[in-house]
Amino acid sequence: xxxxxxxxxxxxxxxxxxxxxxxxxxxxxxxxxxxxxxxxxxxxxxxxxxxxxxxxxxxxxxxxxxxxxxxxxxxxxxxxxxxxxxxxxxxxxxxxxxxxxxxxxxxxxxxxxxxxxxxxxxxxxxxxxxxxxxxxxxxxxxxxxxxxxxxxxxxxxxxxxxxxxxxxxxxxxxxxxxxxxxxxxxxxxxxxxxxxxxxxxxxxxxxxxxxxxxxxxxxxxxxxxxxxxxxxxxxxxxxxxxxxxxxxxxxxxxxxxxxxxxxxxxxxxxxxxxxxxxxxxxxxxxxxxxxxxxxxxxxxxxxxxxxxxxxxxxxxxxxxxxxxxxxxxxxxxxxxxxxxxxxxxxxxxxxxxxxxxxxxxxxxxxxxxxxxxxxxxxxxxxxxxxxxxxxxxxxxxxxxxxxxxxxxxxxxxxxxxxxxxxxxxxxxxxxxxxxxxxxxxxxxxxxxxxxxxxxxxxxxxxxxxxxxxxxxxxxxxxxxxxxxxxxxxxxxxxxxxxxxxxxxxxxxxxxxxxxxxxxxxxxxxxxxxxxxxxxxxxxxxxxxxxxxxxxxxxxxxxxxxxxxxxxxxxxxxxxxxxxxxxxxxxxxxxxxxxxxxxxxxxxxxxxxxxxxxxxxxx
Ligand SMILES: Nc1ncnc2c1ncn2[C@@H]1O[C@H](COP(=O)(O)OP(=O)(O)OP(=O)(O)O)[C@@H](O)[C@H]1O
Numbered sequence: 364x365x366x367x368x369x370x371x372x373x374x375x376x377x378x379x380x381x382x383x384x385x386x387x388x389x390x391x392x393x394x395x396x397x398x399x400x401x402x403x404x405x406x407x408x409x410x411x412x413x414x415x416x417x418x419x420x421x422x423x424x425x426x427x428x429x430x431x432x433x434x435x436x437x438x439x440x441x442x443x444x445x446x447x448x449x450x451x452x453x454x455x456x457x458x459x460x461x462x463x464x465x466x467x468x469x470x471x472x473x474x475x476x477x478x479x480x481x482x483x484x485x486x487x488x489x490x491x492x493x494x495x496x497x498x499x500x501x502x503x504x505x506x507x508x509x510x511x512x513x514x515x516x517x518x519x520x521x522x523x524x525x526x527x528x529x530x531x532x533x534x535x536x537x538x539x540x541x542x543x544x545x546x547x548x549x550x551x552x553x554x555x556x557x558x559x560x561x562x563x564x565x566x567x568x569x570x571x572x573x574x575x576x577x578x579x580x581x582x583x584x585x586x587x588x589x590x591x592x593x594x595x596x597x598x599x600x601x602x603x604x605x606x607x608x609x610x611x612x613x614x615x616x617x618x619x620x621x622x623x624x625x626x627x628x629x630x631x632x633x634x635x636x637x638x639x640x641x642x643x644x645x646x647x648x649x650x651x652x653x654x655x656x657x658x659x660x661x662x663x664x665x666x667x668x669x670x671x672x673x674x675x676x677x678x679x680x681x682x683x684x685x686x687x688x689x690x691x692x693x694x695x696x697x698x699x700x701x702x703x704x705x706x707x708x709x710x711x712x713x714x715x716x717x718x719x720x721x722x723x724x725x726x727x728x729x730x731x732x733x734x735x736x737x738x739x740x741x742x743x744x745x746x747x748x749x750x751x752x753x754x755x756x757x758x759x760x761x762x763x764x765x766x767x768x769x770x771x772x773x774x775x776x777x778x779x780x781x782x783x784x785x786x787x788x789x790x791x792x793x794x795x796x797x798x799x800x801x802x803x804x805x806x807x808x809x810x811x812x813x814x815x816x817x818x819x820x821x822x823x824x825x826x827x828x829x830x831x832x833x834x835x836x837x838x839x840x841x842x843x844x845x846x847x848x849x850x851x852x853x854x855x856x857x858x859x860x861x862x863x864x865x866x867x868x869x870x871x872x873x874x875x876x877x878x879x880x881x882x883x884x885x886x887x888x889x890x891x892x893x894x895x896x897x898x899x900x901x902x903x904x905x906x907x908x909x910x911x912x913x914x915x916x917x918x919x920x921x922x923x924x925x926x927x928x929x930x931x932x933x934x935x936x937x938x939x940x941x942x943x944x945x946x947x948x949x950x951x952x953x954x955x956x957x958x959x960x961x962x963x964x965x966x967x968x969x970x971x972x973x974x975x976x977x978x979x980x981x
Pocket of ligand 1: 741
């Protein structure tokens, strides 16, 4: 109950902060809108009674004039309110989305994003963040408005017949309770269906994703994915259908109840009028009051249902906003000094969660400042996991990672990351211009074109980018049209008629994208620690050679960690670590490891042999 109240306060606070002026007008207008029906019912009663009493025309015309003004207000107020509501909704959505996505940035690690439960909460929060705060506020304003109207009519009815007043009011109680239960049930089903809907979206995206298109067509698995997508939709539909049917039964019963009460009230009023206990004006007031209370009760129930349904959703939004960071952040973090000693993994044990197997089982590794270190090992040995621990995307389950002797957990993650440059194995291909794709490596300097071009040159991709249709300003995307292309409408028309040439997205080859990712890493400038996780896996041999030459001269003196399966690239490292079975199984210089004749020597010999073996022709 307390959390519900806190939810209402939070929604009102958010709405007020987003659009204070609008709400300052919107709420009083609702009160005005609420009293208008009561005022017109009274005016009609007074006019009818005055007519039957034979009141002179002049005072009667006054009443009619006031009734006309009330009628105009009744017509205009809802229009203005609707306009204000829509505008307020826009502003509230803007602020609530800003807060939501601001909150997701506060999760400094990666684990939350890999947690399916978190993904479900996120999806509900994304949906509710758009509309829930406005719906909660509008719902409760609607409830308040209905209550004001009901109070006005109940007061009027009570003057005429207290018993009928009690019956009409009592008939509203089950409706309120039933709608409350329905709202909860609908919200629960929505949450229960969340995983299904997420999977449905996943399959739907696969069917249209350009990256999946090749395999989907070659393997002929479109039908397979479509069936799965439809099965997920059918599951969600079945659950929603059950709720719809239940709602239909409950609401049907409520309508029946309110009709019986309204009919009963009318009969009672006519009987009383025939006995001379009520005037004609009283009967008209009676009819208007019964109808007004019924309408307001159903408005109240509807508004309450909307508010409480949105409140349940909004609580997920609030839970996400208020959830702690996924990694503990030191209250008074230590400064991150320029790396002078080195980075050390000390007896590091790591698994992704208690349900996952151990990946690292006591890794000890020192990366001395200013030296180049290579990490090699089989697929799945844990090399990229070490990179993620160095960037503090996760904390070691046991042991520690030390930066010049200071535990990474004692530092602010943003300060640490500001000292790190990286090219990840699963680098991003941003739907941005070529220049921006490089520039986001150091986002504050993204407009420094000479530096952008210099980084691209170092990564060997300058010529490719310069030759694009709009050079560095070319949008690299298949999702959005090219920069400066026609409007969406005319582009769609051109596509339909087959005349579409402008909307063809420009994109790069895998190796070119990889060079672009490298340029992004280099654009970051000389950071204290440069991490290169398979930076050249997609490059042709010549390009790979060039990249490693460039890195050797460009990054000389920078602390470097290189991960590569190509042992030709790692032979220049000052120190090589071999990871096997979760520990460092061998370490030393390339030459000493080859001489030792262990795993590294065997892998190196295998690769070298592969290059030397004569190719059988014919
Ligand atoms: N986010 C994750 N959640 C759970 N397990 C993971 C996650 N990322 C990696 N793993 C597991 O951790 C192990 C080590 O993965 P990692 O990516 O570090 O290996 P790697 O040595 O870099 O492999 P490769 O040479 O193939 O790139 C693998 O068994 C992998 O399945």
